Amino acid sequence: MPLTAAPLTILLTAVVCGALAAALTGWIRTIAESDSLWLRSGVHVAxxxxxxxGAAALAENVPxxxxxxxxAVACGLLVAIDLAVHRLPDLVVVPMYPILFAALATSSAVTGDWGALxxxxxxxxxxxxxxxxxxxxxxxGLGLGDVKLAGVLGAFLGWLGWYYVLVGTLAAFAINAVVALILLLSRRADxxxxxAFGPAMIAGAAAAAWLSVGG
Structure with missing residues (x-):
């Protein structure tokens, strides 16, 4: 069982992540240049x-x-923005590269598992x-925002293992296809x-990570 998967840690992490997303509500509406319901509904907070x-349940050490x-916070913001304006802003995506790799490098230093990095x-x-x-x-079909997000999610899934990279990638396309089919059948799209492909990419990565908990 992951060292940090205590119920209190999971609850506190959920509260902190939600609070950070809530605090950034005004900022994401500014960078998205939109007052869409997606950015006002609190979906990014939830x-x-x-x-x-899920992050707390998955993590095995503090880094x-x-x-x-x-x-988790970045993904919550990106889903809402992409649904609102079909963009994945660099201001959210790009900083995740140094943040993610710095934390993962610290984890490797703690565990000695440099292969994962x-x-x-x-x-x-x-x-x-x-x-x-x-x-x-x-x-x-795909924009450069999707490309940049793919690198971030690739780092996350690669940390878990190559199998999860494959699962997360395939799941993203499968989820997007299902969404597209539903929209077509309901005549809400042609x-x-x-x-927006970003939400499917994030959902696919989340599904792969969920599988890794049991693995």
Whole structure:
């Protein structure tokens, strides 16, 4: 069982992540340049809290907890922004690279498992290259924001293992396909309607991480 998975730690992490997301509400509305309901409904707060609880359940030491909790807050913000304006702002995505790798490097220093850090870096590069290729082939389907987020999620999933990189990536495309099908069948979208891909990427990574807890 992960060292930090005590119920109190999970609860406190959820509260802290939710509170941070709530405190950043005005900021994300400013950088998104939108007053969309997605940014006013508190969905980012609920998501940050929920994913933060999962982060505490997954983490095995304090540096891991910091890395995963920071990612939880960022993902909560990004889902809301992407649903609102179909963008993944650099101001949220890019800082996650140094934050995530600094925390994971600290974890490696604590545990002596430097292989996990190398795997995280390799997975980040692999998904960056993969998503960049897809965006180059079909720029209307994927944007550079998706490419940059892929690197962050790749580092996270690579830290867990290559199997989870594969699962998380495939799950993202499967989830997006299901969402697109539902929207088409309900006539809320057509073949030319843009669908935010960031939420599916994050949901796929979360699903893979959930599998890793039992693994």
């Amino acid at each position: 998501l940050a809290a929920a994913v933060g609880a 891991e907890l910091v890395a995963f909790a920071a990612l 190398g795997r995280a870096a390799a997975a980040a590069l692999a998904l960056l290259a993969f998503y960049f290729t897809l965006a180059f082939i079909n720029p209307s 073949r030319h309607t843009g669908i």
